[in-house]
Amino acid sequence: MTFLQSRPIRLTAAAAALVAATGVLTAPSAAAATPVQRTYTDPADPGAAYDIRSLTLRSAPAANTRAKVVVKHARRVRVGDATDVWVNLDADRAPDLHITAYSFSEYAVFRARSFTRDGRDISDRDCARVSMAGRRTVVRLLPDCLGPSRRYAVSVRTSRDDRPPRAVDWAPARRAFTGKVWSYQPA
């Protein structure tokens, strides 16, 4: 009886030690893998109607402040240019928000079901604000807009309404997300 009583206790202690050791080993590396900013340079694409040259994501500095996505273009914005930004706010691989911006400061925000299907128009919730000015499209994003968000990623597409579909440009790649950035800078 002494052996049978003591054995589960020893196993439990061993399991607890293993969990503790694993936690110590994995937590710092997981934190280090998520930055507060990422920048992607994008190649010059002569066939693109509104060429993307770089994409930067930044964390929001504190709760209830905005994260910032900056898309730099090869030229200044003109009437007819469009920038679409899909945002992934959680741990799965599907977009949650679709922000569609058109020529300077017109934009709408939708819940995203996929890269090809929008859900409800939630423009009135102020999840995102967009400005297209000079050579930049800037999206200011509230990461917690649809629920708590620890990390986010984006996928960006540019186009023009007078150019064929093949003249689009994507960053970091077609229907692909960037690596994740903290939604809010760790304290």
Ligand SMILES: [Ca+2]
């Ligand atoms: Ca490009």
Ligand SMILES: [Ca+2]
């Ligand atoms: Ca998602």
